[in-house]
Amino acid sequence: MNLTSDPQVVHFPATHYVFVEKTWPFQNTAPAAWQSAHAFVPELSKKNQIAGYMSLYKMGPKVYRAGFALAGPPVDLPQGLAYEKFNGGKFVRFVLTGPYSDLPAASGAAWNTASEKKIAVRDDFAIENYMNDPRVTPEHQLITHILIPAV
Secondary structure, three states: OEEOOOOEEEEEOOEEEEEEEEEOOHHHHHHHHHHHHHHOHHHHHHHOOEEEEEEEEEEOOEEEEEEEEEOOOOOOOOOOOEEEEEOOEEEEEEEEEOOHHHHHHHHHHHHHHHHHOOOOEOOOOEEEEEOOOOOOOOHHHOEEEEEEEEO
């Protein structure tokens, strides 16, 4: 697994975010949430510009959101997608280079490193921000930013 061990403090911008939400357990709900979310792309793209793909998750309560950052507020949001203006804020960023199948272990390692480094964490959504397109990027070159909400 190719995960940075020395995280950077970054500011994630406020984002118009549309998503499918599922609850625990993540290993089952994340793939199902993404399958549902991907089905909305053609209809969503007709009137909205998708600026990126990202998931937001919380450990307590255990919530997983698979969705899309939009260039602006949604227009004619398809039924089945929810919208929220995510406030963004201060995060500690780890970078995973490699397949999405490494994400569960990478996220666990990122949280463990944050704990070991005594990084103060706030109660907010963590983010997996998918930086390139898996349809055209070789699996070993996929880049995912794992962002842990910091105080």
